[in-house]
Amino acid sequence: MTEQQGAGRRVVSPAQTTASVRTRGLERPPRSRYAVIGSGWRSTVYLRLAHLLPEVFEATGVLTRRSESTERIDRDFGVRTHGTVEALLAADRPDFVVLSVPWPVTPELTRTLVAAGVPVLAETPPAPDLDGMRSLWADVGASGLVQVAEQYAFMPLHAARLALTREGLIGTPGSVQISSTHLYHVVAMMRAFLDVGREPTAVASRTFTAPLVDPITPQGWTHDLEQKRARTILSTIDFGGDRMGLYDFTDGQWWNPVRPDHLTVRGATGEIHDETVVRMLDATTPVTSRIERAATGIGMNYEGLDLTHLSFEGRPVFRNRFAGAALSDDDIGTAELLARTGAWARQEGPAPYPLADGMHDHHVGIAIEQAAETGEVVRTGEEPWTAG
CATH class of the missing domain: 3.30.360 (Dihydrodipicolinate Reductase; domain 2)
Known part of the structure; x- marks a missing residue:
């Protein structure tokens, strides 16, 4: 519909929409650059946000070993894919890496990235069970390099x-x-x-x-x-x-x-x-x-x-802060999480949801299910991550 067809009303294009949003006094967050490991449904959320908000987010690369995922990611998002962590980081060093992989894989990849000195945003939970969390904390807890993807x-x-x-x-x-x-x-x-x-x-x-x-x-x-x-x-x-x-x-x-x-x-x-x-x-x-x-x-x-x-x-x-991209509420929450994680990784802002919080909340979640199974009150007490 042209302006004439709109009876004199101004019809706004997507680019104009973004510009008009800025006139409302909203400031976009500083640009964050992240790589993604994983190619499932949740991974595509991070790629889509970078596609919709290129002035705010940049996906520097994706690690996937599945050929069908490589083709889809290139077609839908135009993001380069890699087959190893080393190649992902060497191609274009990001501010941080998003881990969006199955639960059992998350701890090992977290260890690998922390060893390389790379800030991590790990999808929930950070490890499948209590023993896994204790082991992961012993290896990376003191690094201060891990956040957990809690957007709610x-x-x-x-x-x-x-x-x-x-x-x-x-x-x-x-x-x-x-x-x-x-x-x-x-x-x-x-x-x-x-x-x-x-x-x-x-x-x-x-x-x-x-x-x-x-x-x-x-x-x-x-x-x-x-x-x-x-x-x-x-x-x-x-x-x-x-x-x-x-x-x-x-x-x-x-x-x-x-x-x-x-x-x-x-x-x-x-x-x-x-x-x-x-x-x-x-x-x-x-x-x-x-x-x-x-x-x-x-x-x-x-x-x-x-x-x-x-x-x-x-x-x-x-x-x-992301008006103009027509995001769902969940996408707005995830975008805010990404922006805050980028600021944290660049030492420009506080940690949005540190590993210690992710472990504690998962521990209480485990207790919810244990109490349902046993019918008894389950208590969570002191753990390596509860101090502070």
Whole structure:
């Protein structure tokens, strides 16, 4: 559609959209350069972000040994592939390397990269089990070169809720209830909302089954409305100091549209439940407000469909630094993680989610499953990574 066909309305191209986003006062993060090891579904997220935001991210290369992956990566992203770690690093030294490989492979590649002095962003979890984590920590923990790819706290709605919680809007937080993703991801979010370190925990779990349809999978819509038995784990996590978490996860919940995400954080003077905030305005006035999403591309807006910010009572509490690329919430969270990892690797910013945190949260996640299997309270205590 031309400008004339648009009855005088300005039709915005993708390039113009990016330019218009900058006029909103948003600053793009400094450019980060990373290599990727792995060629599965999650790996393509990092390549796609570099493709969509070349002024912010550059994928310097990909390590894969599968010929079909080499052809696909070259065709879809134009990124050079390599067959060894040495070749990947020699071709174009990145700020850091993203590890997106199967769990058993992650520890060995982490050791290899740390030995080469390369900062690492390892997909979760950093090792499959407790013994594997202890061994990996003994080898690389002191290096300070490893971050873990935990993006959930950087997703727009979670980031907005965290901002409101941390400014004291609902008073001192005492509990968090999450029904969303699984295990270590949820533990990481709980600790963020409760401002909890790597202290010991006590975990109690129960499992239940109930009928549930499964209309969509990672492969697409199933067109199947047959009810199948699905397991739900309910767990309480006692973090100590009058702080607790309630974990509620049903098998396949990541994809199932009839099991949407829910998060409640309760504080001494109010609570945040999904997008609703209840708080005491003064000693006799409880008030209810909402976190609101603002997006372009709706109605007569021609800037393209994109999230711009989230607001609370008329003020922004989250701004999308990557507006103009039409990213999903998960992609925005991953982009923020990559930007912060790049800043950390260049010694320009703090660590976004260090290896010690990833190990602790996975340890608590393991305890959730152990408590479900045994019916007993499982405690996590002092480990090599819990100090500090």
